[in-house]
Amino acid sequence: MDDCIFCRIVRGEIPSPRLYEDDDLIAIRDIQPVAPVHVLLIPKRHFADLLEQGRAPEGPAVAAAVARALPAVAAAAGLPGGGFRLVTNCGPSAGQTVMHLHHHLIGGRDLGPKLL
Numbered sequence: 001m002d003d004c005i006f007c008r009i010v011r012g013e014i015p016s017p018r019l020y021e022d023d024d025l026i027a028i029r030d031i032q033p034v035a036p037v038h039v040l041l042i043p044k045r046h047f048a049d050l051l052e053q054g055r056a057p058e059g060p061a062v063a064a065a066v067a068r069a070l071p072a073v074a075a076a077a078g079l080p081g082g083g084f085r086l087v088t089n090c091g092p093s094a095g096q097t098v099m100h101l102h103h104h105l106i107g108g109r110d111l112g113p114k115l116l
């Protein structure tokens with residue numbers, strides 16, 4: 001995916017400090033944070049969205065890698081109060097603007113009872 005912005009970040013073509021990295025994913029701070037802590041978990045493998053990931057033979061393993069990385073990412077993010085919300089927008093009508101699967105880890109303030 002030559003012109004995918006997150007593929008370019010994964011490849012290091014767009015410098016972006018990494019909070020966390022392993023073989024399967026990177027975690028970086030969102031460029032336009034909606035909360036004091038707003039981190040993006042980005043699989044290195046290009047899946048357009050959650051559905052494409054779910055259909056790919058190797059997709060579930062990548063989803064498991066994200067789950068496995070979460071404690072380390074949460075620790076690296078520095079979350080006062082400890083809690084966070086994990087949000088994945090799937091498709092333009094759900095607000096997805098970058099068509100490379102990613103998860104938003106949001107926290108650092110009281111997020112309230114609502115989803116958004």
Ligand code: 5GP
Binds near residue numbers: 014029
């Ligand atoms: P989406 O709307 O697709 O769920 O989320 C895309 C997110 O990527 C947005 O929150 C946006 O601020 C973030 N973003 C877009 N381009 C960049 C970038 O070049 N660097 C970083 N760190 N975040 C980006």
Ligand code: ZN
Binds near residue numbers: 007045047099100
């Ligand atoms: Zn990509």
